Amino acid sequence: MSYLSSNITAPPFVLADKSTTEFPRYWISHPDLFVAPAAQSQSDPAKRSLAVLKWFLASLRGQQYAGRKPSEGIKKPLNAFLGELFIAEIGLEGEETRLVSEQVSHHPPVTACYLWNQKHGVRAEGYTRQEITFSGSVNIQQIGHAVLTVEKYDEDYLIPLPNVKVKGILSGGPYPELNGSYKIVSSSGYVAEVDFSGKGVLGFGGERNHVKAKIHDKDGKVVYTVEGSWTEKLTFKNASGTTIEIYDCDTAAVSEARTAPLPDQDPWESRVAWHGVIDSIHKGDMQGVANAKSMLENAQRELRKHPETSEEAWETLFFRREKEHAVASRLMEVAGTKLEADKTCGVWRFDAEKAGKLEKPWRGGMEPASKY
Template sequence: MTSISQNRSTLKEFLASIATIRGDLSNITAPPFVLATQSTVEIPAYWAEHPSLFSAPALEADSSKRSLAVLRWYLTSLKAQQYGGRSEKEGVKKPLNAFLGEVFLASWCSPENGKTQLVSEQVSHHPPVTACYLWNDEAGVRAEGYTLQEISFNGSVNVKQIGHAILHVDKWDEDYLVPLPNVKVKGILSGTPYPELSGNYHIVSSSGFISEINFSGKGFLSGKKNSVDAMLYKDGDTKNPLYTVSGQWNDKMTFFEADGKEIEMIDMDTLKPTPMNVDALDQQDPWESRKAWAGVIDALNQGDMQRTVKEKSKLEEAQRELRKIEESKGRTWGALFFQNTATTDPVFEKLAKPIGEQLNSDKTVGVWKFNHEKWKNGIQRPFRGTMQPEGVELYNE
């Protein structure tokens, strides 16, 4: 693959051009050599690459330790999410902009945890909203969420995430509000861009425990890249944390009890992911992510930037034509696996109250929920009949 460092001059020209643009850059066309070989609709898969950690809260009888298990799952998912599953040496690359209706389906299986499944779908294009549902029926753990990403540039690429996830544990009838952190991509011109998280976030449990997470990075004179400190406390008792965490979310993190006794140290380099199962391309629906982007992905893997542009443009032009047809016929696009029938969410409102978070459903075109009935009844391939994302028979008359 062609690296960013090999194209530094072209990258400088691109950055100079977007520096003059004010507002959201989510739909800006980036140079092909900065593109990842997966779409934004695939990124939620990294929440599930350690199924035993995802299912762990269901196995814990103590409510404070369940909250600690959720915090552990959250922190250990960050590295793969931010690097898109690549090594740090490869740096950060920009995921492909998911097109409306794009779907990603995956599963993870193990004797200890049974089957964990994921459905992810691009449910809105303007604004770009991705919704996902992750679950393990054997463990009785499920999470659903959605995000709108707003991108800006001020020397670094800033990704603001608007949205959230809610994790539910059936056995304890317990909910957790899970935040989606903002990201700043630094080191772009050096040829090895890396993600930095910053700010304070909270995981809130319906059982009354809150995990407060503080992300920080390397400054001019002090600090370490990708640093994280967290404390877990009973709501209203921030001065007496039950557990604390410190370290770097891309390297090692140490978990402590209230008295300072070490519980465990997690080394992200040795925490191996469970293999992800995705159907072979010849079995996938045309609207499934890897099938739809197959030409682009192959061109990127071959380092063929000219073919990357050609394949990418073909799909994007067809999508623009589809939007024009919808507008001319007065048709409204319908998501396959999700619905946005509400602008409020009682579970979110209850969990968010202690930390003063807002829903912002106006920005995300509603509150997106998984359509269990559709999934239970089964949606057979082809998902959308003869209509395909590259514009072959876009709509039946």
């Protein structure tokens, strides 16, 4: 999920050319890593947990930098509007990993996503709300979770959504740091404990984007460790301390997301709805950015004034609201966390039956920026 979203207004020149609904694509920017757990032996759940940890860590750079190089800094993504969608696929033909992302709530902002690879039987679904505070840095607390499922082994993994601190704002060189400790919990009994740290106060001590993790079984025996930088290199070791891999996050191949051509997309899809803003950003036309952005946002405010299109009456397209998620709750007990459905307007699950009945245009003649 993105490093910065929600209710922060930014001048046009610091805006990214994509909305927050597009950020789940970075979970699958390395499609080979996303499906790697399914390729492991049935008798080796420890290696599957290692594969999940590697995928998780390798995804962080793209998510936090929005696909940019760390040297290029970060920009603020566009705030998603209610009902906004991003639909894409990544990977070779016949091996595609697909994605559906939908803004299911605006107050508070909640983005839900579903990612799946049909051939390899790997899928993930999750949702997040971001709470943002300021204290010299921008602090983003992520509320929500994701669950990765490897169908072949009927195995589930609780995937955490790390909190983010955007540092360097006062010096003019903002960059993201992940902070805190998290657990990737597998239904097989293995747990990956992940600790993030970064530069100390005023840049003294510590290393930027540092991470240290270990995987242990249900008895606490450590089987794998990893340490390094989630923007540079990660060193993986086995239980005896022997290096088994050095993964270079900087040079690893990244697959681009493919979407339908703009004329074939639905009006509620992100790149169509924000086309005027995105086009102006690419042209360096800051007044055009401001004008196009205001037009869409004003139209959305007008739409919400009508009872049948208010946020309270809004019906999602691809996701359904539930009160509980048994699998997530069971894994969260091990992680020492819990569902906070009251903070995310419910528990959001992908609704395959509802999605299978949809036909374009998905909302009839209603468009996100049309006059009601």
